[in-house]
Amino acid sequence: MDYKELNLIGSSSPHIRTKDGTAHIMAEVLIALVPALAFSVYNFGWYVLTVTLVSMAGCCVFEWLYRTLMKKNNTVGDCSAAVTGALIAFVCPPNIPLWMILIGDFFAIVIVKQLFGGIGKNFLNPALAARAFMLSWASAMSTWVVPGSKLPLLGTVDVVTSATPMSYLHANNLAGLTEVYDLQDMLIGFIGGSLGEVSALLLTIGGVWLIFRKIITWYIPVSYIGTVAVLTFLFPRGNDPMTWMLYNVLGGGLVLGAFFMATDYVTSPVSHKGQVIFGIGCGLITVFIRYFGSYSEGVCYAILVMNLTVWIIDKHTRPSRFGVVKAPKEPKEPKEKKEAGAK
Amino acid sequence: MAQSFFGGIHPNDKKAATNKKPIEKLPPPARVVIPMSMHIGAPCQPCVAVGDMVTVGQRVGEPVAFVSAPVHASVSGKVVAVEPRIHFSGVPVMSVVIENDFNNTICPDIHPPVEKPGEITPEQLVEIVKNAGIVGMGGATFPTHVKISSGLGKVDTVIINASECEPYITSDHRFLLEYPEEVIGGATILARAFGVDRVHIGVEANKQNAAELLRLKIEEAKAPVVVDVLHTRYPQGAEKQLCQSITGRQVPPGALPAAIGCAVFNTVTTAAIYRAVYTGMPVTHRVVTVSGSGVNEPKNLECPIGTPICELLDACGGVKKNTFKILMGGPMMGHSQYDMDAPIGKGTNAILAFCEDEERTVEHPACIRCGKCMSVCPMKLQPVFMYQYERAGMLQELEEAHVMDCMECGACTYICPGRLHLVQTFRAGKQKINNAKAAAKAAAEAAAKAAEAKKEA
Structure with a gap:
């Protein structure tokens, strides 16, 4: 056989790669969001599906438009814009007007993501930054429809609004909250709140799926939720720390934030040690805002603030390289120095 | 199961294509091209001339330095050229070209080097291994006599590397199945030379049949050898990682396994030692x-x-x-x-x-900071940042991130969902750092010379 006829290419090793690319990861995240979305449709009506799909489409279109107009390569195919779109929908009230969510999409994709260089370069979580921006429409962003509303596919008319569990907690009204929603409602999600945040159970299932599929690690969700749980248990308002803690963990956007927002690769630390620090920081700020802030929900701002600290966490949590085993402690010498200093 | 090493990946091992196929002898080639450089270290000098008749096992290349290994004829026949020929490294290398006479005449000088192979001294072993041109046959090709002589007295753990962790490759696996006695015999020689009670053979769990066969043969021969079945995970067979898996010790940065009392020999290298000691046959x-x-x-x-x-x-x-x-x-x-x-x-x-694209290169790779490269890096480096430093030309930061520890196993590139050319970038970065150091050194020398010249004047 004449091998000269072959069209051989030369390249540097390695010569094989895993099948799982960025688009695969994003698709897994979308799959993990499906149970919570399905429940949301059941809880609030078909309109939430419209909102989610419009938001996903909006993000993809803005991404495509920006990349095309700027004569850059098209990155819609990596599905990250679709994930951002879904997450924006998840953190908005179920009866949000469509034009408003499109403005949020624009802000997330163009301002937060693309202006900083596109995928992997943004330093804030695009979905949460968009939510923070959309709070400019304070009343629309804090009108919560009652669970069991049957919002039609295309309309938001005549909604009955209610308070979210978080507003009860913020008012220190745990007794009032337990009357309206019991713990089972909180867990399964028969409560008022953002479109995708209500079902702690289904979000956890999605999150565990992501951990199981090795898309995310457990470090951030566990350290984040754990910190909130410990703090609210240790410093309860009222005389029932267990109930107070459970309502705090299951209510608001904590589970959504811990599994799907704080774990965003681009805006969280890369090392496992750093991820634990990041999670604890998110937990601390969340509880701080919930306890002392004028705003009843702390997850969004907690994660955004911690996003800004990622570079410094990364810098100080470098793993020790292979072969550098901690030297056995030198006895005495440092101790003497210390004593001398004390004298 | 033995202990484990940091990181690693699980590529599809694709070994099923050949792991049940017995080793076949290739029909003798009409001519062979024997390069003078098939090892780490100084190339050999050809010691035959065009027109010479050579026999199998005859020396055709003499080493000119300690870190080198002689080269032998692999067929009998006539030397038709001694000239640079294309080499697998991509550049021409001085080679001896032999036209096969198909007689397969064995070199008359080849005879068992010692009378009692079971009682050789370490010094004799080094000499025999050196003369047989044995190098690390797992791919690294470090001269084995150097490894033995530099490890004598320091080594308390001798490891035979039979992990063969790269996908597709089954040559060591088949060798173990077909010549287990030679591997065990070689291991026994090494145990004696290093004065250790037992030698570890590290076999990945995907070669269970080889591990079982080895255990059976060890039992029969009452050899001082144990089989350690290791996780099937790339790069299990990397020297430092294998030491970690078997002993739990980590080789310090920049050091060799001898620093932690380990010596690692490939399966086929071990068998080559056995053949050299018992028959005097070099690597052909x-x-x-x-x-x-x-x-x-x-x-x-x-x-x-x-x-x-x-x-x-x-x-x-x-x-x-x-x-x-x-x-x-x-x-x-x-x-x-x-x-x-x-x-x-x-x-x-x-x-x-x-013929199928398994490299999955994309036109515009993009890092999404997932950190998977860090979690698979067996050297516990941070490819995600090293990549950014190299691309930004930040050589000092790149060096401080320990790019020089990178052994280029490729695990980070394999796992990267953004399809970055990580290892490829680090290779370039290492080269740039070395170049910069060489330039700085040259400049310093020139400055010193100039200062000296000034003084004299």
């Missing part, structure tokens, strides 16, 4: 796996060293028309070949041809 042949999506009939072939790659491919029914890449070595660390006249070397364990 080796087993090569020919596989990959582009090969029509994958095989394990035993061939004379110096056989051109094309002969092996021909013996496997040639390659498919749309083959676009041919590798020497495994898919994780092998080198692409473009000239099929390049010869098989002492460290060639596989020839792979690909």
